[in-house]
Amino acid sequence: MPKGPTHGRLAIEFSPPAWLVKLWGSELGWDTTRELLAANQNAAPTCLRVPLDQNRESVIESLLEQNIAARAGEFSSRAIRLDGPLGAVRADPNFANLIPQSEASLLVAELMAAKSGEAIADLCAAPGGKTELLREGVGPGGLVVATDKAPSGLLRLQGRGLSPLARCDAAHPPFPAESFDAVLVDAPCSGLGTLRGHPEIRWRREPRDLAKLARKQGDILNGGASLVRSGGRMVYATCTFVREENEAVVQRFLAEHPEFCLEPANEILEAGMHAGVTRNGFLETSPLGGGLDGFFAARLRR
Ligand SMILES: C[S@@+](CC[C@H](N)C(=O)[O-])C[C@H]1O[C@@H](n2cnc3c(N)ncnc32)[C@H](O)[C@@H]1O
Structure with a gap:
């Protein structure tokens, strides 16, 4: 294998279509393209929107009390990130007003x-x-x-x-x-x-x-x-x-x-x-x- 990332190597490693690897490689650079392809292999975190009239920290506390691992989103003051799947939240009617939204x-x-x-x-x-x-x-x-x-x-x-x-x-x-x-x-x-x-x-x-x-x-x-x-x-x-x-x-x-x-x-x-x-x-x-x-x-x- 040649040294350094090329679209051929990345296509073998991550199996995206070759045209997409070439496009991202030329727009983002090979290192970023490789990181992006690797990151895209993982599931996206589940994110919930906190209702306007509720305090995010209190909602997180309530989730934690029910053993639902949750933390504040880093970028939006309305976001809560779950560390697990949505199922436990959906099963509890107290959390029915938490809307899944990225x-x-x-x-x-x-x-x-x-x-x-x-x-x-x-x-x-x-x-x-x-x-x-x-x-x-x-x-x-x-x-x-x-x-x-x-x-x-x-x-x-x-x-x-x-x-x-x-x-x-x-x-x-x-x-x-x-x-x-x-x-x-x-x-x-x-x-x-x-x-x-x-x-x-x-x-x-x-x-x-x-x-x-x-x-x-x-x-x-x-x-x-x-x-x-x-x-x-x-x-x-x-x-x-x-x-x-x-x-x-x-x-x-x-x-x-x-x-x-x-x-x-x-x-x-x-x-x-x-x-x-x-x-x-x-x-x-x-x-x-x-x-x-x-x-x-x-x-x-x-
Ligand atoms: C990215 S989605 C919108 C997501 C939405 N804004 C949300 O936050 O839930 C794009 C939407 O554009 C609609 N769409 C596609 N072509 C359109 C057009 N020419 N005029 C109006 N809507 C169009 C699709 O049906 C689709 O629902």
Whole structure:
């Protein structure tokens, strides 16, 4: 075997498709690619969202009293990490209000920083984890319209009691221009940041998907932008590591929309919670940085 990591060696060691190893190798460097491939062999930690009106430390204490190993999430003040499976929590009706949601997903919602009374469009909303957080943020005097293209997605949103709902292609949202304070575009993506939970994705994706997805993401971002009022904001998010779907989509959007600018994520996320998850103004989470899923998000101000 040649000395030092190469895509051939890594492909043998971890069995991902060769194109993905080459892509990550060129974007992240071979050492990081190797660490990432190794980290993706492990299961993601189970993460729970603490209800807004409950104290996280008290909830952790209650879990520990029931011999459920739990600790505070490192990055989101709403997150609890379990050291074991979810089963014991689900079996206890006292913990029915703890919602499973990844810590990276919580951070994306925190980057939106929804405020009381705001009107927000959540354009790719299903199954609705972030919609719930946005609704908490805007409160009873605010509005969160959740849309999705998939009928099955709409049913899932409905099942969680979320409304109002609209079925639409987010590239052409059926709302008046500049009618929202904030828009969330949690875009359809290759999902390559969630390989610990969905290992099969690596085999389902093909290299040609990436350009196709990037075009779709750009179209949806343009659709979302049309809804943002002057002075309002939009968050673009994915759960993937691929530059073509992340920075490249945002850079192209900013070049075509001089009325928008990037707001650095570290200025928005709670102090102390953003260390290690922001770079170049973006939110970038990874199994290598505190064991999070690989999410990307950019906050854009009009
Ligand atoms: C990453 S998921 C969203 C996750 C969700 N925001 C959450 O936190 O639970 C992407 C969603 O986009 C939807 N979608 C895909 N293409 C779309 C389009 N052109 N317009 C609107 N929704 C779309 C998918 O059905 C899927 O539900």
